[in-house]
Amino acid sequence: MRTDRSPQAKLASMAVTTVVVLGSVLMLAPFYWLIVASTHRSRDIFSNPPNLQPGDQLWANLGKLFGEAGFGHAVLNSTLVALLYALFGGIVCTAAGYAFAKFRFAGQGVLFGMVLVILALPSQVTLVPLFQIMVQLNWLNTYQALILPNLALPFGIFLMRQTMLSVPDELIQAARVDGAGEFRIFFQIVLPTMRPALAALGIFLFLAQWNDFVYPLIVLRTSDAYTVPVALASLQGLSDTDYGQLLAGTLVSVLPVLGLFLFLQRHFVAGILAGAVKQ
């Protein structure tokens, strides 16, 4: 930190702060508009000049959304699927990351290479085959169809391997000499040291599943199986879209993850960085 507060430094500080603040207003403006728009009737959202003050139709919009449009199903589906995905995906990726970071075994290079190749391949290639697999298994409109295909997430495995590398070998070795079983070592010694990384991975997985769109769009064919994004897109696709209802639904889809983000921002950022910087 510099301590000189020359007039020039003050001026530069003001200029930088002003630009950054104006930019952050632009970043946050869509959130403000989302809140305002979800409190108006459809016709009042599209008016000239636009309504920039909150209205009083939020409850009416939510009522229609959860009543006629059956959005409650979608929220329930999304919540359950995202929680199950975060839980099981977290376990699967962490176990794999542990194996890659703390063991030497035949085939290790090939298997880790496979993780990296799958990480880089465009997942769109698998859309058609996955659809056909789900048809064959009779899994269309099911939770397992949403959860299983991406449970072993290459990014998650990579992230956990990187983090596991920093767990001291001596800790694991000492437990082995004391006669602890391999699964006990994993659950009682390794996992507790990994709490921040686990939180980061869990949030990442939850968010990825909560917001996923293309793949659920393909395997969910009936409206009672829809997740939140698919339900929103179907509301938008209607010929006489009720935008008040649609934006209230959008608000409902954003609030949980926004809350999660604001409370756990530290872990969130840590997750992104662990995957990004420690190559």
Added chain:
Amino acid sequence: MTAPNTQPAVRRRWRGSAPRATPYLFLLPVIVLFLAFKVYPYVYAAWLSLTKIQKGKQVFVGLGNYGRLLTDPIFYKALSNTLLILVIQVPLMLGLALLLAVAFNSALLKWRAIWRTAYFVPIVMGLVAYGILFSTLLNNHYGVINFALESIGLPRVPWLGDPFWAKISIIIALTWHYTGNSAVIYLAQLQSVPGELYEAAEIDGASAFQRFWHITLPGLRPAITLTVVLSTIGTLQLFDEPYVLTNGGPNNATLTIGMYLYQNGFKYFDFGYASAIGYVLTGIIGILALIQFRLLREKRA
């Protein structure tokens, strides 16, 4: 790690080493899931890309689908749209992210944590949600953005209805969504650049720009390489934004390779052709990622 076993006849394991099977047990779920939902689908898609549906049956047609791609004007349209969005959006976004990271790292900025959150928070919004939101903001007649333009004396812009502006709209939406994410990655790397370097340069009389050019940029090289490659891969797979904002229109102006794949697979049920598009996309991603890694690595030497 474990010492080589000098007595192969003795089966009892040395106390303090794990059984051979342990890592495989930890990896078992991943191996099973990969084989079922990754390896099999990729291999199956490769086969599909060599077939065509004739009289309700999937018939082998060799490279027919790939040949068709070479002469398909809509595919070239989708390819050029995708590449155009790529070459404009990625440098724009990463440039902005770089400036932001430098500002966040600078003592000149006050209350840094608040602004950092503001720039980062769009990343939590799902693609469908922000597609819907932007489609109302960018509405030609009643959108807030056109109202704002008009009130400062500028003409209205047909954001989503004009081939040129529809691409701009997608670029704006993408930049809003992802800039903070890249900025956070840069910021973390910047914080690992030793402060003494800057102090020494300042004593030697280096200008602010020289310090940025000779210290900040080289220090950020790994993060820049990573974000360039990841953003390129992400943009080449672009699907959700055009699907929700413009549905590929007007007149295919925002049709991307990802959307064209989806249309062929799930609107026309031409699985063979859709798979061929997927493999061409894979090839393009592979080539571009390799080139970028090479270029950005070489500069380091």
